[in-house]
Amino acid sequence: MTAQGNDAPLVEVRHLKEYFPVNTGFFKTTPLKAVDDVSFTIRRGETLGLVGESGCGKTTVGRTMLHLYQPTDGVVIYDGRAVVGSKEKVDVNKFCVTSDPHPLSESTMSLDEYRTKTTMVFQDPYSSLNPRMTVSDIIAEPLDVHHMCSSAQERESRVLEIMARVGLNSEHASRYAHEFSGGQRQRIGIARSLAVNPEFIVCDEPVSALDVSIQAQVINMFDELQEEMGLTYLFIAHDLLVVRHISDRIAVMYLGKMVELADAAEIYDHPLHPYSKSLLSAVPIPDPKIARANKRIPLQGDIPSPLNAPSGCPFRTRCPYATEACSQTMPEFREVSTGHFVACHRTDEIN
Numbered sequence: 001m002t003a004q005g006n007d008a009p010l011v012e013v014r015h016l017k018e019y020f021p022v023n024t025g026f027f028k029t030t031p032l033k034a035v036d037d038v039s040f041t042i043r044r045g046e047t048l049g050l051v052g053e054s055g056c057g058k059t060t061v062g063r064t065m066l067h068l069y070q071p072t073d074g075v076v077i078y079d080g081r082a083v084v085g086s087k088e089k090v091d092v093n094k095f096c097v098t099s100d101p102h103p104l105s106e107s108t109m110s111l112d113e114y115r116t117k118t119t120m121v122f123q124d125p126y127s128s129l130n131p132r133m134t135v136s137d138i139i140a141e142p143l144d145v146h147h148m149c150s151s152a153q154e155r156e157s158r159v160l161e162i163m164a165r166v167g168l169n170s171e172h173a174s175r176y177a178h179e180f181s182g183g184q185r186q187r188i189g190i191a192r193s194l195a196v197n198p199e200f201i202v203c204d205e206p207v208s209a210l211d212v213s214i215q216a217q218v219i220n221m222f223d224e225l226q227e228e229m230g231l232t233y234l235f236i237a238h239d240l241l242v243v244r245h246i247s248d249r250i251a252v253m254y255l256g257k258m259v260e261l262a263d264a265a266e267i268y269d270h271p272l273h274p275y276s277k278s279l280l281s282a283v284p285i286p287d288p289k290i291a292r293a294n295k296r297i298p299l300q301g302d303i304p305s306p307l308n309a310p311s312g313c314p315f316r317t318r319c320p321y322a323t324e325a326c327s328q329t330m331p332e333f334r335e336v337s338t339g340h341f342v343a344c345h346r347t348d349e350i351n
């Protein structure tokens with residue numbers, strides 16, 4: 001249970017921005033708005049799926065949420081406390097606007113504390129594990145960093161316990177990561193992430209580098225670990241079928257902005273944003289009757305550069321429903337029915 005009751009979010013992001021300075025000429029830098037004013041919540045024990053085309057800012061949202069990148073602006077609130085990156089006293093409410101759900105508590109969370117509760121699982125199990133370290137040392141490294149074991153014995157038993165949880169044989173502890181297949185390596189990566197006993201995990205496309213035949217095993221393991229350990233996930237994926245399987249709710253991003261968020265079934269059955277509609281219409285449906293009814297809506301043109309995003313609604317240059325008004329102002333990300341949020345000027349007319 002969270003500090004604010006059962007339904008209060010475990011993690012909340014308010015007005016998160018991550019701008020990267022990019023060289024665009026002689027002594028000239030332009031901010032690349034990888035994440036541009038994104039707000040959402042994740043409840044304890046929930047999985048929020050995050051989808052969108054390559055380059056829309058999914059990984060940057062995950063990394064900035066974990067403060068692996070210092071946010072350009074905005075705030076991450078963990079279990080009711082704003083996470084602060086520095087020791088100075090921060091006026092956390094400066095990040096909030098009047099339409100936000102509630103003012104923030106004065107009590108903050110240090111990065112050190114936040115890092116023991118949160119972690120990330122990476123996409124590529126081939127490059128994310130040090131080839132010169134044994135499996136045991138790879139898994140124990142975060143324990144060492146956070147001084148979480150008082151003896152070598154405790155360290156070893158903790159490593160073996162985590163290995164068992166992710167289905168790795170204890171005999172593998174003294175071997176090197178390169179001796180394993182992709183699926184086994186991803187299990188080692190997950191074991192490493194679980195070492196510090198986290199509560200919240202950002203899973204960044206954790207199965208997309210794996211053979212299709214073992215993707216399902218690893219996804220099921222994420223499900224089981226969540227159940228056993230009460231974990232909360234932000235689950236980033238390209239594959240919309242994978243996200244549907246694992247997510248309670250799904251958020252759709254486009255060019256650094258969140259364009260839609262709803263329960264997984266709701267967003268699959270009644271997507272409201274033209275971008276979500278076209279993403280979902282590209283998902284193969286096994287039932288031919290449903291497939292015929294679900295007409296494919298092709299996306300026009302390429303995704304614009306985030307260095308030169310369109311004015312107003314970022315999707316308007318590819319949207320079949322765009323009007324002049326869409327180029328004027330950014331649509332508000334508003335709740336159109338309980339728990340269903342969408343950012344589109346024309347939602348009421350086109351649905």
Ligand SMILES: Nc1ncnc2c1ncn2[C@@H]1O[C@H](COP(=O)(O)OP(=O)(O)OP(=O)(O)O)[C@@H](O)[C@H]1O
Pocket residue numbers: 020022032033034052053054055056057058059060061306
């Ligand atoms: N460290 C960085 N410096 C400069 N630009 C960056 C940096 N990291 C990401 N970007 C840019 O920010 C934008 C968002 O990138 P991000 O990796 O978050 O997208 P993504 O949705 O995760 O894409 P993919 O599906 O390909 O993983 C892209 O335009 C990318 O080029």
Ligand SMILES: [Mg+2]
Pocket residue numbers: 058059060
């Ligand atoms: Mg990514």
